[in-house]
Amino acid sequence: MARTLNGEVDIVIPTIRSLNFLEDWRPFFEPYHLIIIQDGDPTKEIKVPEGFDYELYNRNDINRILGPKANCISFKDGACRCFGFLVSKKKFIYTIDDDCFVAKDPSGKEIDALAKHLENLTKPSTPYYFNTLYDPYREGADFVRGYPFSLRAGVPTAVSHGLWLNIPDYDAPTQLVKPLDRNTRYVHAVLTIPKGTLYPMCAMNLAFNRELIGAAMYFGIMGDGQPLGRYDDMWAGWCTKVVCDHLGYGVKTGLPYLWHSKASNPFVNLKKEYNGLFWQEEMIPFFQSVILPKKCTNAQECYLELAKQAKEKLGPVDPYFNNLADAMVTWIEAWEEFNAPAKVKNGTA
Numbered sequence: 201m202a203r204t205l206n207g208e209v210d211i212v213i214p215t216i217r218s219l220n221f222l223e224d225w226r227p228f229f230e231p232y233h234l235i236i237i238q239d240g241d242p243t244k245e246i247k248v249p250e251g252f253d254y255e256l257y258n259r260n261d262i263n264r265i266l267g268p269k270a271n272c273i274s275f276k277d278g279a280c281r282c283f284g285f286l287v288s289k290k291k292f293i294y295t296i297d298d299d300c301f302v303a304k305d306p307s308g309k310e311i312d313a314l315a316k317h318l319e320n321l322t323k324p325s326t327p328y329y330f331n332t333l334y335d336p337y338r339e340g341a342d343f344v345r346g347y348p349f350s351l352r353a354g355v356p357t358a359v360s361h362g363l364w365l366n367i368p369d370y371d372a373p374t375q376l377v378k379p380l381d382r383n384t385r386y387v388h389a390v391l392t393i394p395k396g397t398l399y400p401m402c403a404m405n406l407a408f409n410r411e412l413i414g415a416a417m418y419f420g421i422m423g424d425g426q427p428l429g430r431y432d433d434m435w436a437g438w439c440t441k442v443v444c445d446h447l448g449y450g451v452k453t454g455l456p457y458l459w460h461s462k463a464s465n466p467f468v469n470l471k472k473e474y475n476g477l478f479w480q481e482e483m484i485p486f487f488q489s490v491i492l493p494k495k496c497t498n499a500q501e502c503y504l505e506l507a508k509q510a511k512e513k514l515g516p517v518d519p520y521f522n523n524l525a526d527a528m529v530t531w532i533e534a535w536e537e538f539n540a541p542a543k544v545k546n547g548t549a
């Protein structure tokens with residue numbers, strides 16, 4: 201059972217809708233601090249249900265706080281959530297969409313998704329050698345015969361990627377041809393994604409160790425005024441996986457599940473993700489070929505190197521990638537502004 205780490209966790213929610221979904225999560229979320237990022241029209245009043253401890257930022261706040269650097273935070277795209285990662289001071293971040301609800305496991309028990317994520321993040325990962333009995337650190341499981349003892353300590357876990365029952369995270373073409381698909385399969389497993397393997401990270405039900413990988417968890421410039429949308433979490437997932445592989449951190453996927461209730465409009469989604477459908481055939485081979493130099497020893501340094509290589513290798517694909525690479529650098533500048541080690545003055549920090 202994960203320790204209650206409520207002093208070490210922020211829950212980040214991007215929203216253009218309502219926050220009534222929090223009533224479903226109240227038993228699990230009330231002890232935690234929420235960072236709500238209100239996207240779209242800042243004059244619209246967003247109601248937060250009584251009893252939650254939260255801070256709320258709209259576009260005016262982001263512009264006021266970041267000044268010219270605000271141009272690295274997307275507008276009219278769920279990617280705006282990464283502003284919450286920037287202003288948080290906590291060790292762990294859990295980010296969830298406002299159309300996601302508490303799911304039930306096959307026994308009918310409500311799933312405390314946050315507790316399971318914290319368990320995933322506070323137990324090691326095994327990226328170097330696959331354990332065929334899945335998560336060896338889970339109650340009632342272990343390493344199987346032939347698993348080297350030299351690797352059984354595992355590595356620190358940086359990302360915990362949860363899944364969704366009901367509406368699956370399909371791209372627009374798949375959603376258009378299979379509108380009635382519902383995910384009813386509850387697979388009771390947590391897997392470490394092997395080193396050297398990328399994956400399509402969805403931000404609907406995602407947790408990470410902000411101290412290890414937060415600087416690389418940037419969701420890019422998407423949405424309004426950009427030729428790309430709904431690839432925010434994909435970009436962040438590819439960047440963070442490459443950085444985790446380089447730094448020796450683990451990424452897990454699988455449990456916990458939540459219940460995803462709303463299918464967004466596939467035609468609108470097609471317009472947003474259209475370029476991504478063929479640019480991903482260039483982006484993914486780029487990330488598969490990235491080699492980060494040994495001198496990069498933390499997420500910030502790795503990320504600046506990634507920005508440099510993305511500009512070199514993907515800039516020729518489309519000028520958008522030059523802007524994205526520049527925004528990645530702006531993000532790190534903002535990150536360092538918010539996370540500079542406390543300056544020590546006459547002996548006190």
Ligand SMILES: O=c1ccn([C@@H]2O[C@H](COP(=O)(O)OP(=O)(O)O[C@H]3OC[C@H](O)[C@H](O)[C@H]3O)[C@@H](O)[C@H]2O)c(=O)[nH]1
Nearest residue numbers: 214215216217239276277278297298403404430433464
């Ligand atoms: O302009 C916007 C649009 C949405 N949001 C908030 O982002 C969350 C996701 O929105 P939605 O549920 O409409 O997206 P989906 O089609 O279900 O799929 C997304 O799931 C999240 C991924 O990051 C990716 O964007 C898609 O796979 C929700 O909280 C909206 O309120 C927004 O802030 N601005």
Ligand SMILES: [Mn+2]
Nearest residue numbers: 297299462464
């Ligand atoms: Mn949704």
